[in-house]
Structures are given as structure tokens and as C-alpha cells.
Amino acid sequence: MADPEAEPPDALLADAPSQALVALPREADESPLDDPRASDVDEWGRSERMRALARRVYDPVYRNWFRVEWEGLENIPTEGGALLVANHAAAIPSDAPVIMHGIETELERPVYGLADDLFKGLPVVGTLWSRTGGVPAHPDNAYRLLREQGQLVLVFPEGSKGPGKHFSQRYQLRRFGRGGFVEIAMRAGVPVVPIAVVGAEESMPTLYNMSRLAKAAGLPYFPITANMLAFGPLGAVTYLPAKFKLRVLPPVHFDVEPDQPRYSKSRIMDESEAVRDHIQQALYDMLRKRRSVWFG
Amino acid sequence: MGRRILVTGLGTFWGGRVAQALEQDPTVDIIVGLDTKPPSVELERTEFVRVDENYSILARIVRATQVDTIVHTFLVVNSDQMRARAMHEINVIGTMNLFAAASAAGSTVRHVVVKSSSLVYGSAVGDPTWFREDTPRTKPPRNRVERSLIDVEGYVHDFAEDNPHVNVSLLRFSNVLGSDIVTPISQLLQQPVVPYILGYDPRLQFVHEIDVVRSLAYVLDHEVAGIYNVAGDGLLPWSEVAAICAKRRVPMLPVGTSLATLPLKVLGGADFNPETIDLLKYGRGIDNRRLVRTGFRYQYTSAGTVAAFAEAMRLRRTIGDHEPGYRYESDVEQFFRHSPAVVRDQH
Structure with a gap:
């Protein structure tokens, strides 16, 4: 994450008004330029056409395999930016597509999913990921999406530590990074909307992590999953039909001035811990009420 | 007294076009152009001085001409144009000499404009x-052209800091396309089939050569100091670029791309250097709003630039390559500029 405070004052970068900034005769012609685009890929690489196609393909999985149920969808703003924050699980995370699909079909608002650069670097996968709404998790990207474009942005603050954990640790939230998501939301002046997800953990449980192989392959983890034991090689791409339940918690507003160069680190850590705790408590509550992993 | 301007790299596309633009400006009294090779465009009143590539006699020229403005366009951003050492001589040593001359005691220089490239951000x-x-790059530079441009920008910074009375403008240009300029990207797009790296479809940004010249003239006119990105609005995928140019695409394997494209380089003369390979994998976008905030207006978006380039390519395909009919002849130019026999317009 870029450190905004490590910036020395720079004569060439300071936005001090040079002569030109004072009073320039604006050119009269301010009509928009001709922009002959030949595709609908936006600046983030997302294509609404590809996204709609992905939704059509994914819908049977969402409805019939995972049988997703939501509560508290009304907590997601219908307009303006908001940072959606959820727990992260399953060796190949099944939660991101479920959340994006659900919100996009229910609220008809696009959701941009922030993820590790790992995806961007992969051939084919990286391109598909970006066309269907994935954005590299860089603070500048998040800020621009939230503050300037008023979009819904999904982030998993646990990062790869969530999906990489052993099945015995299921629903135990990992550390929420360094609270960068809180800082972004503060700077962008948007609320954080916590989401608790039940079901993802059981859709692809990690039984063993081959950490040496992972290190050699440059991956955060390299799991042996229950799916692989059950389905063989197909298990790498086949989820177990766990029942998904999602609960959207009330939005958290930070009462701070946006666009500050820095925010109190202790405040950030406190808020981050509070959001994490909200989600953790909601998960415990949902698990208390869950009778069956497969039928909810 | 009008302005007195020194243009480095007069023989390049950039320098020549900027000098042409400056000649139209009646407030500019004197234009002196330096290069190792003569200008390739017709110039009316620009004085051409042939220098060696690291500008060792620059201090004398600056002193003798008393210029108040230096436009430094003589920076190599295409690593296939020459060998590493020659590029280092031109970019790094040339810039050092330029700034040494500009900051010498009694220097009259008050404004320096440097043409840099978005290559300084890398692509990772x-x-x-x-x-x-002010966004730092995420990976240290691995290729020599980026390293040398970063060195150059370091000198620009030092110069600006040591000479607060001088307006320093540093422009970083995105991928330039147009009817005249030759770049690694324009060469790729002129192949019968356009190569892409299998599995990657990065988003790229473009700036039209007309906006390039306009932006240089703009910062000169308005004395806009500071660092500015110069690029058209919007990003578009490489596949879309090929589609606008109506070209079929051919995949290159993501590993060993530089080796696989060697035949292309030898046969077709197309550049496929390391920085271009990075660009065709990860793309690059630069935020152009800082210059827009000073009042500059672009004439082309990224997509508009590509479309205009495609049109120029089609025209050339029909009417053939119009080699510039102009050749610099020293005696002829001296005659037109200085002979009493020539009747000149008085401004």
C-alpha cells in the first residue's frame, strides 16, 4: 500500500498556482470529444456484456447448487459509493462470485471486486476476471471507484489468509490486514457495509496445505481439498453443494472529513477491529441457527 | 524583446514539429535547433546547429545566443533505435550537459521544457x-530505456530545485500515434497481422501527435511549470485497438516472447522490446487531469487517436508512402535566411 506520508515536498509536483493556473482563457469549445469506441470495456477492464454473460452462466449455480439466501439487503445503498467487506473462505473462494452475482441481480447495481494482483498476472484467467468485474486491489483504484465514480466495491480484508486457512479453523476470521479498507473508506467518504457469509467454508474445505509447493509456485497457499479427494482432478473446480446464507449488517459511517492525507492509525485499527468483530459475531449467530451444512 | 528559444533534437519528429509551431508565434524572436542530423521538416527561420550527441559545446551556444527558453525533446524513448551506450550518451550525458549549460553563471535561461515518457512509470x-x-512505480526498472529516462528525470528534479527562478516543465507522454511518427506500437499496428500475447488483453492509452505538439506549445506559451502526464482520455483493450485498425490478431506465447518475436524483428523491422512486452501484458493508464486543470484541452481521446491513426494508415495504403520531399541543404538554408537578396516579411 502506498504510504502517503512518505512524500517529500516536491517543487515539480506541488499544486502551487503557477502563472497559468490563475486566469487562463478557457477555450470556447467545451463539447465532448469524439470517442469512437469499438467495445464496452471500461477503464477497469469490465465489460457489461461479458458480465451479463457470466451472470447467465453462473445463475444456475447460484440458485440450484448453492441455493443462496440473503438477509439485510436493504443495508446496501442503492446509490453512491460503499465499501462492502466480507469474510473470505474456500480454497478457490466461492464467496466473491456469490456476493457480486447476488447484489447485481437483486439491486441491479454493478459490484467491482478488489483482489490480489495474482489474478491480473495470470494469462486468460486474469483477462476474464477483469472483464467480469475484478479490479486489482490498489488503494488508488479503490479511491477512484468509491469517491469519483460512486460505485459498490467488494473487498476481503483477510486477503489470502482467509481462503488459505485449514478447515478446522472455519469461520474464525483472520486479521483484517492493517485496516487499509477503513482508511480507504474514510478518505473516499463512503460507509463500510459488512457482510457475513456462511457456506463458503464448506464448499471447498482445505484439508492440507502444501506450503513448500506453494512457495515454489509463488502462490499464497497450495491446498489439498476435500473436493479433490471426492472428485479427483475435477475437484479442483467443483464445489461441494453447501447452502449459502448471507447477512448484510448495517452500514458503518466514519464521521471524518474525506480526502485527508492521513488518518489516525489507532482510530483505523479500532474501526477495523470493530467491523471484524461485527462480522465474527454475526457468523456465530448464523452458525447457531444453522441445522445442516447442506440444507441450511 | 521577444523570446529566444533553443530546441534540442531538431532532427527528430518532436523537435521539428515543435520548431514549426514556434515559428508561427510572432512573440518568438529566435529559434535555435540542435541535433546530430539535419531537420527532416521544412523550417523557415529556425537556425540549425549540428552538434555531437552529448552536446559538449552546449554551454557556448547558450552563452552566445542568450536563449531564455530550452525545449529538450532530444530523448530516446524507443530502445530499438540504437545501442545502449549511444542511448545513454544522448539521454543522460546530453541532459547533464544541457542543465550544466542552463545553470552556468550568467545564464539567461528562465524556462525549461523536457519531453519525457510514461515509460518512467513502468508496467507491472x-x-x-x-x-x-506523484504515483511511485511499483517495480524497479528492468530495461535500459526506463532506467535512462528515470536518470534524466532525476537531473530535471535537481535542476528545478537548484534553480527556483527557472520554470521547469516536465511532460510525460503516453503512447503516441499519428500519421507521421514511428513508435514500437505504431510499427506493430502496421504489420499485416497484429501480435498479442496469448491470454492477455491489456488496456492501453494513446495520445495523438497533434496533442503532443499542442501540449508542448501550450506549456511554453503559458509558462506552466511542473510535471504533467499527457495522454488522451480513456483506456482501451489491445484487442479493440486492433479492431479499430481492422487488423487480425496473432497470438504470441507469454513465455519467451522476445525470442519468438525475433523473426518479426529481423524480417518486418517491428520493435518488440522488453518494455513493449510488459505493456502488452499489463497495460498502463496515466491520469491526464493535472494538465487539464491548468486549462489545456485535448483534441483526441485515446480511441479517437487510434481511429485517426487507422485512417492515416488507410490513406497511406492507397496513395503510397509519401517520403518527405524535403532535404536539408545547408547552403540553400543559409541563403534563404541570411542573403540580402531574399525579401523577408517583417513581423
Whole structure:
């Protein structure tokens, strides 16, 4: 994450008004330029056409395999930016597509999913990921999406530590990074909307992590999953039909001035811990009420 | 007294076009152009001085001509144009000599404009979608052209800091396309089939050569100091670029791309250097709003630039390559500029 405070004052970068900034005769012609685009890929690489196609393909999985149920969808703003924050699980995370699909079909608002650069670097996968709404998790990207474009942005603050954990640790939230998501939301002046997800953990449980192989392959983890034991090689791409339940918690507003160069680190850590705790408590509550992993 | 301007790299596309633009400006009294080779465009009143590539006699020229403005366009941004050492001589040593001359005691220089490139941001997996002027690059440079440009920008910084009375403008240009300029990207797009790296479809940004010249003239006119990105609005995928140019695409394997494209380089003369390969994998976007905030207006978006380039390519295909009919002849130019026999317009 870029450190905004490590910036020395720079004569060439300071936005001090040079002569030109004072009073320039604006050119009269301010009509928009001709922009002959030949595709609908936006600046983030997302294509609404590809996204709609992905939704059509994914819908049977969402409805019939995972049988997703939501509560508290009304907590997601219908307009303006908001940072959606959820727990992260399953060796190949099944939660991101479920959340994006659900919100996009229910609220008809696009959701941009922030993820590790790992995806961007992969051939084919990286391109598909970006066309269907994935954005590299860089603070500048998040800020621009939230503050300037008023979009819904999904982030998993646990990062790869969530999906990489052993099945015995299921629903135990990992550390929420360094609270960068809180800082972004503060700077962008948007609320954080916590989401608790039940079901993802059981859709692809990690039984063993081959950490040496992972290190050699440059991956955060390299799991042996229950799916692989059950389905063989197909298990790498086949989820177990766990029942998904999602609960959207009330939005958290930070009462701070946006666009500050820095925010109190202790405040950030406190808020981050509070959001994490909200989600953790909601998960415990949902698990208390869950009778069956497969039928909810 | 009008302005007195020194243009480095007069023989390049950039320098020549900027000098042409400056000649139209009646407030500019004197234009002196330096290069190792003569200008390739017709110039009316620009004085051409042939120098060696690291500008060792620059201090004398600056003193003798008393210029108040230096436009430094003589920077190599295309690593296939020459060998590493020659590029280092031109970019790094040339810039050092230029700034040494400009900051010498009694120097009359008050404004320096340097043409840099968005190559200084690199192109890597961890990059933000948009680079602002103050966004640091995410990976240290691995190729020589980026390293040398970063060195050059370091000298620009030092010079600006040591000479607060001088307006320093540093422009970083995105991928330039147009009817005249030859770049690694324009060469790729002129192949019968356009290569892409299998599995990657990065988003690129373009700036039209007309906006390039306009932006240089703009910062000169308005004395806009500071670092500015110069690029058209919007990003578009490489596949879309090929589609606008109505070209079929041919895949290159993501590993060993530089080796696989060797025949292309030898046969077709197309550049496929390391920085271009990075660009065709990860793309790059630069935030152009800082210059827009000073009042500059672009004439082309990224997509508009590509479309205009495609049209120029089609025209050339029909009417053939119009080699510039102009050749610099020293005696002829001296005659037109200085002979009493020539009747000159008085401004």
C-alpha cells in the first residue's frame, strides 16, 4: 500500500498556482470529444456484456447448487459509493462470485471486486476476471471507484489468509490486514457495509496445505481439498453443494472529513477491529441457527 | 524583446514539429535547433546547429545566443533505435550537459521544457489502473530505456530545485500515434497481422501527435511549470485497438516472447522490446487531469487517436508512402535566411 506520508515536498509536483493556473482563457469549445469506441470495456477492464454473460452462466449455480439466501439487503445503498467487506473462505473462494452475482441481480447495481494482483498476472484467467468485474486491489483504484465514480466495491480484508486457512479453523476470521479498507473508506467518504457469509467454508474445505509447493509456485497457499479427494482432478473446480446464507449488517459511517492525507492509525485499527468483530459475531449467530451444512 | 528559444533534437519528429509551431508565434524572436542530423521538416527561420550527441559545446551556444527558453525533446524513448551506450550518451550525458549549460553563471535561461515518457512509470502486475504524476512505480526498472529516462528525470528534479527562478516543465507522454511518427506500437499496428500475447488483453492509452505538439506549445506559451502526464482520455483493450485498425490478431506465447518475436524483428523491422512486452501484458493508464486543470484541452481521446491513426494508415495504403520531399541543404538554408537578396516579411 502506498504510504502517503512518505512524500517529500516536491517543487515539480506541488499544486502551487503557477502563472497559468490563475486566469487562463478557457477555450470556447467545451463539447465532448469524439470517442469512437469499438467495445464496452471500461477503464477497469469490465465489460457489461461479458458480465451479463457470466451472470447467465453462473445463475444456475447460484440458485440450484448453492441455493443462496440473503438477509439485510436493504443495508446496501442503492446509490453512491460503499465499501462492502466480507469474510473470505474456500480454497478457490466461492464467496466473491456469490456476493457480486447476488447484489447485481437483486439491486441491479454493478459490484467491482478488489483482489490480489495474482489474478491480473495470470494469462486468460486474469483477462476474464477483469472483464467480469475484478479490479486489482490498489488503494488508488479503490479511491477512484468509491469517491469519483460512486460505485459498490467488494473487498476481503483477510486477503489470502482467509481462503488459505485449514478447515478446522472455519469461520474464525483472520486479521483484517492493517485496516487499509477503513482508511480507504474514510478518505473516499463512503460507509463500510459488512457482510457475513456462511457456506463458503464448506464448499471447498482445505484439508492440507502444501506450503513448500506453494512457495515454489509463488502462490499464497497450495491446498489439498476435500473436493479433490471426492472428485479427483475435477475437484479442483467443483464445489461441494453447501447452502449459502448471507447477512448484510448495517452500514458503518466514519464521521471524518474525506480526502485527508492521513488518518489516525489507532482510530483505523479500532474501526477495523470493530467491523471484524461485527462480522465474527454475526457468523456465530448464523452458525447457531444453522441445522445442516447442506440444507441450511 | 521577444523570446529566444533553443530546441534540442531538431532532427527528430518532436523537435521539428515543435520548431514549426514556434515559428508561427510572432512573440518568438529566435529559434535555435540542435541535433546530430539535419531537420527532416521544412523550417523557415529556425537556425540549425549540428552538434555531437552529448552536446559538449552546449554551454557556448547558450552563452552566445542568450536563449531564455530550452525545449529538450532530444530523448530516446524507443530502445530499438540504437545501442545502449549511444542511448545513454544522448539521454543522460546530453541532459547533464544541457542543465550544466542552463545553470552556468550568467545564464539567461528562465524556462525549461523536457519531453519525457510514461515509460518512467513502468508496467507491472501491481500497478494502479491510473498513475498520477506523484504515483511511485511499483517495480524497479528492468530495461535500459526506463532506467535512462528515470536518470534524466532525476537531473530535471535537481535542476528545478537548484534553480527556483527557472520554470521547469516536465511532460510525460503516453503512447503516441499519428500519421507521421514511428513508435514500437505504431510499427506493430502496421504489420499485416497484429501480435498479442496469448491470454492477455491489456488496456492501453494513446495520445495523438497533434496533442503532443499542442501540449508542448501550450506549456511554453503559458509558462506552466511542473510535471504533467499527457495522454488522451480513456483506456482501451489491445484487442479493440486492433479492431479499430481492422487488423487480425496473432497470438504470441507469454513465455519467451522476445525470442519468438525475433523473426518479426529481423524480417518486418517491428520493435518488440522488453518494455513493449510488459505493456502488452499489463497495460498502463496515466491520469491526464493535472494538465487539464491548468486549462489545456485535448483534441483526441485515446480511441479517437487510434481511429485517426487507422485512417492515416488507410490513406497511406492507397496513395503510397509519401517520403518527405524535403532535404536539408545547408547552403540553400543559409541563403534563404541570411542573403540580402531574399525579401523577408517583417513581423
